[in-house]
Amino acid sequence: MSRLFWFAAGAAAGVFVVRKAGQVAHQATPAGIGENVGNGLRELASALGSFGAEVRAGMSEREHELQESVERQTGFTPGRYSTEPAPRRGTGARARRADG
Template identity: 80%
Template structure:
């Protein structure tokens, strides 16, 4: 019984080692490298888009804060529409 167990462990280890070796070999091919680069570029584009969205949200929030400050200090409500109407 013990020999059968160790035979099974050896077969499982061999299968895992073969799969890892095949994955490593595929990653070293031009197609595998291209896939890795493509995935990296997709992640970079997603991160840049997310950063841009956060910056825009921060700009809008800061603009509201500044408008509230101007309105509190002057009593005048600034805004694009107000400026255009006065021009």
């Protein structure tokens, strides 16, 4: 029984070593390197997306804090538009194109 156990353990270890060696050999090929680079770029893109979302959330929170501060100090509510039309800019004449 002891010989059978050691034989099975050796066979399992051999299969494990052969599979790991195949994986390492694949990683050293151009296709394996390309997969590793692709996975790294995917992780980087995901991290950048998460960072951008956190920055936008922080900006929104800070903008809200600033609006509350302005309203509290001046009584003016930022973001509200006046009922008067905006003044017109320029003379109304269009600029001519340079080519004629």
